[in-house]
Amino acid sequence: MxxxxxxxxxxxxxxxxxxxxxxxxxxxxxxxxxxxxxxxxxxxxxxxxxxxxxxxxxxxxxxxxxxxxxxxxxxxxxxxxxxxxxxxxxxxxxxxxxxxxxxxxxxxxDGAGFVLGMAAAGHELAGRRITLVGAGGAGGAIAASVLDAGAARLHVCDPDQGKLSALLDRLAAGRPGRVTGGPAPELERADVVVNATPLGLRPDDPLPFDPALLPPGAVVADIVMKPRETPLLRAAAAAGRPVHHGAHMLSHxxxxxxxxxxxxxxxxx
The missing domain is CATH 3.40.50.10860 (Leucine Dehydrogenase, chain A, domain 1)
Known part of the structure; x- marks a missing residue:
């Protein structure tokens, strides 16, 4: 053009x-x-x-x-x-x-792009325990796609109980025993934790969760694309956890x- x-x-x-x-x-x-x-x-x-x-x-x-x-x-x-x-x-x-x-x-x-981006970066989702922070628009898409990709267990957290319940009801159909939810993230046994909230867009946003609470080797993924190095990803890297940037979801x-x-x-x- x-x-x-x-x-x-x-x-x-x-x-x-x-x-x-x-x-x-x-x-x-x-x-x-x-x-x-x-x-x-x-x-x-x-x-x-x-x-x-x-x-x-x-x-x-x-x-x-x-x-x-x-x-x-x-x-x-x-x-x-x-x-x-x-x-x-x-x-x-x-x-x-x-x-x-x-x-x-x-x-x-969003969900397909996220799964493709994770795979391209070498992060396997099949058989893994995934924690998803945020039950909004992008979160819902990622939740459905990681389950389709074979995640063994998905925990979704969001303080909005109505939004969370609606998403859990949609996800539970045909996936018995694989999906749980609550107001706080499950971190101690997670293999992958995804920030699907807008937290990180603004410099004064709080962290959506503390990556230091994750087990060694757990991947921290953020879907915020700008800034590229969000406060969450910086904190995760400082804690020695592998990180996955938001731009991958869009590029794929x-x-x-x-x-x-x-x-x-x-x-x-």
Missing amino acids: SGITGTTRLYAVLGDPVTQVQAPAMLNPVFAELGVDAVLVPVHVEAAHLAEVVTGLQRTGNLDGLLITVPHKIDACAFADVLSRAVQASGSTNAMRREPDGTWTAENF QLDLYREFFRLGGPGRP
Whole structure:
């Protein structure tokens, strides 16, 4: 793409805040590489205005897709006509596509991206005990995907009992005895602990948990992408625990986005 013109197709990533989003820096070069006349821009949307912004954007004739980030991944599901299996399992969406008939399909690639990123870094999930901190939009997607990847046991913690209970009910179907939950994380016997909360976006955020309480060798994964070295990951490294950065979850979604948004490219439809 040589520049934005009257034929440029639009994509938007919605969040509050959006200063941390990495998707434009990663997807816009993909558009250019593929010769797709499109651009992805960040759109700052407060929760109180989500409905009017999403419905307004969906009526924009040259807008083909939306990416959804914190804190809108759960509430944005209400604006889709079709929910994928991953969205139904997680209760959240991070990508929405306009169909040729004008309807909207919601998908969620957070969980798949997280699992692919962990595998690429050499972190096995099958047979492992996973603790997930945060039952929000990204947390729900990661929870469903790590169970599908063969995790032996998943413990989810969140202080919001309603949100936690809703996620546990969805996850328990077909997975008897593998999922537990509560207000505090189980750390002492965990093999992998994932921060799926926004804690770490701001420099004065408290740590979501103390990595020094983990057994030796337990992996600490953070889905916060900016800053790259979150306070949690710094504390985990200082405690001698292996760390996994948030950027891996997004970078391993790029091919999934290409397919979902029908962007084509070499060897692709």
